[in-house]
Each structure stands twice: as C-alpha cells, then as structure tokens.
Amino acid sequence: MTASLATVVNDPVRFAETVLKANLFDYQKSVARSDARLRVLCAGRQSGKSEILAILAIHTAVTKRNATVYIISGGEKMAEKLLAKITKMVRKAGLEAGIVGDLKNILSFTNGSTIEAVPTSEARIRGETVDLLILDESGIISDGIWDAAWGTTIAAQPAGRTLAAGTPWGGRDHWYRSNFERGLKHPDDSVESFTWTSYDSPLADRAALEDRKRALPSDKFRREYLAEWADETGAFLTTEELNNATVDYTYTTDTTPWPYTTQPRGGHVYAGIDWGMNDYNVLACVGTLDDHGGLNTHREHDPVYFVAHLEGHQQMQYQDFVDRIWKVGTHYNLRHVMSETNGVGGPATQMLHATKKKRLDTLQGRPQIHQVHTSAQSKTTNFGQLKVLLQRRQLILPNHGELLKQLNNLQYTELQHGNLKIEVPANIGHDDHADALSLAIGAITKRNRRIHRDTHSNAIRRYWHGQQLHQLDDGTQIPHEPMLLD
Known part of the structure; x- marks a missing residue:
C-alpha cells in the first residue's frame, strides 16, 4: 500500500475525496463513517445510494489485502450493474484492477482483493466468508437469502460488515424493514439506519420531481x-403471502444447459405465455x-405446485420466441399451453400453432394450445386462484427478482359484477412475468387437483433423500432440486 493510501485506510470519506475524486453529500458521509456492523439504507x-455503495466496496477492496x-x-441484473459502476470508478481513478471470470462478474485487484456480483442463491452464498456484504434492492430479497448472506460476515469477525440498501418494500416482518426500523429507533454498534429522500440530493431537479409527483399515485x-413505507391498500398480493411462498430452489431458465439439468425429461408442466410488443415475451411453466x-x-390429497421453468426476452422476434418455447418442449411435456391472444398475441399464437406441427416429432408429448383472450373476468x-394457492401454501415461487417485484x-x-381490474400500473412497471404465471395457473384448472400420496414408495423417496429441503411455515417441504409429478 502506498503512503497516500495509508492515510485514508480508516476514513472512507477521505479515501473518496483523495483517491476517487468524489465529494460525498453529508448524508453519504454519515453512512461511510458509521461503525455499525449492519448499516441499513x-x-x-x-x-446517491449506488454511489456510496460503490465507494465503500472500492474502499474495502483497496485498503485491505485479500478482502x-x-x-x-433482489432486482434482476442489478448486482451486475452496480459492479459495472464500480469498475468504471476504479478505472477512472487509475487503480490496478480488472474483470476476470467467464461471467465477467468478478473485479480482481492486484492486492488479492475481489468484488463479486453473486447470484441470488442460498446454495451459492452459504458457507462463504465475506469482509463486506452489499445487498441492493433489499426489499425483494427473501428472508432465506438474508439468513444465508448475513452468515457470510459472521466468520469475518470482528471486521465483517453489511450494507443493506433499497427503497421501501416489504412488510413489517420482512428482514429489511424490521432491521431498518430497529436501526432507526435504537442505533448501536450492531445496526444503524439511514434514510433520505430524492429531494435531499443537492443535485436533484426539483421541477422534474414535481412532475413525477403529479404523474404517479401518491403511495x-x-x-x-x-422513501416512505406505504400501506398495502390496493395491493392484490400481500408481502406476507409472497414471502411465505418464496424459496431458493433450483428451476430452469433459457440459460439452463438442457442435457445436464437435474430435472428429468418429460415432466408434465402447465405453461402460460404472455406476448409483448415493447416489453417482454414470457414463458412460465408450473x-x-x-x-x-x-x-x-400432512397435505393428504392436496398437491403442491412450483414454478419449474421461467424465461423472458425483451423485444425478441416472435418466431425466435416460438422456437424457444418448443425448445423447452423438447425437455418438458407442455401438455396444456395457455397463450394470450390480446393484441400481438393473436398472430403470435397462430405462429405457435404452425410451428408445433413441424416440431411434433421432437416434443415431449402432444401439447394442447389454448387461445386465451384475457379480460378482467x-x-x-x-390471479384469484394464484392468491388462494399462495395462502394455502400450495404454490411455491422461485427467488426470481423480476417475477417477485411484479407480483408485489x-x-x-x-x-362491476364482482370482477377486479388486476395489473401493475403502467407508470410503475411491467406485469408480463406475473401475467404469464397467472395463465399457467389457469391451466391447472383443466385437471383434477387432487393426488394420491404413496408414503411407502422408497423408489420415489430416494430422489430427495440427502438433498437440502426447504420448508414453508406450515411444514410443507420442497427439495432444492424438485422433481415433477408426471
């Protein structure tokens, strides 16, 4: 370490000013100089939230060897975006570091330190030792991920630190909100919380903020x-319903190498397809x-459902997405496929039909395509069936940031007539992933939803024996690598 760096080891604010040439706002300085083991933003x-996270990551990596x-x-690709921001700051400051790894998700420094964007997976996180843990978009990070992540800093006693940041998401029992409220009311060396509004930034465009205020719903x-927690009035699904159903199990996506997945070929799924114009084309399989x-x-004849496959592609050509769907059909038995026909969904669904005829010899089973013109009814x-399944702990959701955010x-x-208009308001975001999942749930009603459990089936039991088992609050369990009932 050079003499100039030695003078700023214990002061992240001076490090930011002298090494990164960055001037922090007063509220950012308070976060940087806090000694709390857990700092909640x-x-x-x-x-300026991402800026202070980036600066503290670089300070830890540069001033400590092998850190x-x-x-x-919790947000899709947000960890990679923050790492990209960090990389840009490092290069601008002339620090010696470079991206390594096939996934381009590790920034390595010459002193042996690394900054890594880590997948949101309990299995990937648990058991590691970390000097600084940064959790971004914390409100949509599950309690299970939090438990696994928090343990990574314990082994680094007494130096391990955690930064949990985000905007207000999560019920009072969610780890992010409960820790924020604790650190705000009773700050100590364990937890300290910090909050500021968009207006607090000296760089804020007040006129633009007032425009947003007029355009958005008040909550x-x-x-x-x-940065205020709002009541859940008007929310179709409660935070508790989503948190209780979210598990970090293994599911497949468009990046899954099919020959090597642990999910056997031919498993029966119910599929929902939402076609997008300027947003995402989404396939959800339950x-x-x-x-x-x-x-x-303990569930007797009630089945338990889980999301087996989920993928979305923004502005992908419809024929290319159709090809992706039938690629999934070579692995899963897409027995019932619910395809939205609103707008562009009509011709896209016809394309789906035409391509199926050419691919039948490659598919598992003979998929039935159901054309669905979605309406309020x-x-x-x-979505009503989806909500009931969540409440009954019969639907298990993957830890997929975009899906959970949309459902939230x-x-x-x-x-009139007892129907509801259910959607993510256009000025808040998209609901393509949520809609695709609801269509897949609609396909479940085409079959008897009761199953027979053979408690003496040793052959079946062997597949989950020895696996990590995830358990819901009512005792329902799902293996880390679940298998489908045919």
Missing part, C-alpha cells in the same frame, strides 16, 4: 422518492411436486 431514487466483497441484489411517489415418497403427507379468476406491484380496482 432506505433512500429515494437518484439520491472479499459480495454484491447481491408510489412516497415509496420511490420520499408443475406438480413429486413427493409420493411421503415428503408432505379471466384475470380475476386466474400488482394492484386491484373493483369493477
């Missing part, structure tokens, strides 16, 4: 820009958990 958008910094995010604006070996005998039925953002408005 709840901040309005565009107020390990992990970045985990959305308070949450995103004033299957029945194979636990005939007595894993969930159909969405009320499908679903709002309802009461219409």
